[in-house]
Amino acid sequence: xxxxxxxxxPKPGAGLVQQIRAAAATAxxxxxxxxxxxSVLMGSGGNxxxxxxxDGKLLIDAGIPASKPKISAALAGISSDPIKHxxxxxxxxxxxxxxxxxxxxxxxIVAHVNTRKRLSTTTRVVDWDFTFPxxxxxxxxxxVFQTEQTLQLNGATVVLHYYQPAHTDGDISVHxxxxxxxxxxxxxxxxxxxxxxYSTGGSIDGTIQATESNLxxxxxxxxxxxxxxxxxxKSQLIEFQDMLTTLRAEIAALKKxxxxxxxxxAAKPTSPYDAKWGALVPPGLFAKLVYDGV
Ligand SMILES: [Zn+2]
Numbered sequence: 179x180x181x182x183x184x185x186x187x188p189k190p191g192a193g194l195v196q197q198i199r200a201a202a203a204t205a206x207x208x209x210x211x212x213x214x215x216x217s218v219l220m221g222s223g224g225n226x227x228x229x230x231x232x233d234g235k236l237l238i239d240a241g242i243p244a245s246k247p248k249i250s251a252a253l254a255g256i257s258s259d260p261i262k263h264x265x266x267x268x269x270x271x272x273x274x275x276x277x278x279x280x281x282x283x284x285x286x287i288v289a290h291v292n293t294r295k296r297l298s299t300t301t302r303v304v305d306w307d308f309t310f311p312x313x314x315x316x317x318x319x320x321x322v323f324q325t326e327q328t329l330q331l332n333g334a335t336v337v338l339h340y341y342q343p344a345h346t347d348g349d350i351s352v353h354x355x356x357x358x359x360x361x362x363x364x365x366x367x368x369x370x371x372x373x374x375x376y377s378t379g380g381s382i383d384g385t386i387q388a389t390e391s392n393l394x395x396x397x398x399x400x401x402x403x404x405x406x407x408x409x410x411x412k413s414q415l416i417e418f419q420d421m422l423t424t425l426r427a428e429i430a431a432l433k434k435x436x437x438x439x440x441x442x443x444a445a446k447p448t449s450p451y452d453a454k455w456g457a458l459v460p461p462g463l464f465a466k467l468v469y470d471g472v
Contacts, residue, residue, distance in 0.1 A: 202242035214357025223272030231332025234262025240276030267363025269296035277317035292348035344388035347379025368407030430472035
């Protein structure tokens with residue numbers, strides 16, 4: 179990563195964490211059934227996958243607590259099974275803020291060892307201009323793993339697999355094997371530029387490597403749940419990979435010419451992509467995140 183790491187000016191990320199937490203109070207929660215009894219809840223933080231059944235509901239990611247009434251209603255609409263299991267794809271607040279209430283509701287939390295490490299301590303994310311205090315004890319994953327863990331729940335085989343550092347240093351994928359539904363967390367943002375968290379081990383090259391790993395794992399038939407954006411498939415993941423590698427090459431070339439961050443931003447290297455990809459993470463911030471890592 180870059181030697182100099184300062185918040186992007188004029189700080190489009192300032193207040194972003196607070197804004198996302200507050201917006202979840204009024205956000206609608208959409209429920210989309212996929213395959214093999216797996217559904218996805220969209221609208222509160224990162225996309226939440228749900229597998230109900232006699233072993234109790236399994237959730238992948240926890241959403242934002244302000245959405246608890248609507249998430250609870252959506253979960254009740256899927257089945258009456260109690261909430262028993264929660265997996266975090268990584269430590270970010272929009273995937274783990276709901277940990278505490280879901281744990282209180284009965285969930286055992288599973289995550290990568292680095293996710294528990296990040297949640298356990300004060301963690302500053304420079305590009306969000308935000309410092310997170312340690313999470314409460316009930317929000318911490320009780321079970322952690324290093325490389326891979328397989329859950330047998332509700333008649334399904336669910337494989338949790340660690341990436342190398344990608345979007346953070348704790349990202350995992352979750353494969354519902356029989357249904358062939360893959361939740362890839364924030365290694366994929368479908369149709370929008372991704373955020374990349376250099377403060378906790380993420381990088382553009384790690385993100386590209388995770389995308390290569392995702393592409394190697396899926397077939398044309400695999401249903402892929404991104405951390406953000408609509409549920410998609412391999413063809414959309416390939417578009418994301420093309421966007422990442424093209425912009426990485428262009429921004430790396432500008433940096434190699436000696437251009438400063440300000441000069442690179444002024445050159446607007448993302449402009450051919452902004453109409454399609456610029457709706458969530460501001461293009462200038464994404465360009466800065468690439469610049470930092472090349
Ligand atoms: Zn994230």
